[in-house]
Amino acid sequence: MDGNEKKRYEKRLNELQQQLADLRKRWPAHSVKAAMVNQWEEIEEEIRSLQNILR
Numbered sequence: 001m002d003g004n005e006k007k008r009y010e011k012r013l014n015e016l017q018q019q020l021a022d023l024r025k026r027w028p029a030h031s032v033k034a035a036m037v038n039q040w041e042e043i044e045e046e047i048r049s050l051q052n053i054l055r
Helices: 003-026 034-054
Strands: none
Touching (some): 003 034
């Protein structure tokens, strides 16, 4: 992996972490919609994938 590619992955990882933080702020105490759960899972999956790549 070259430096530019690593920077792109790190930038994307930062973006995803921000999205997840925003989603946590909007997370309702009750009656969570399926779309929000799916979004959470997709973000976490991509974060894990990028973290594995960057190791």
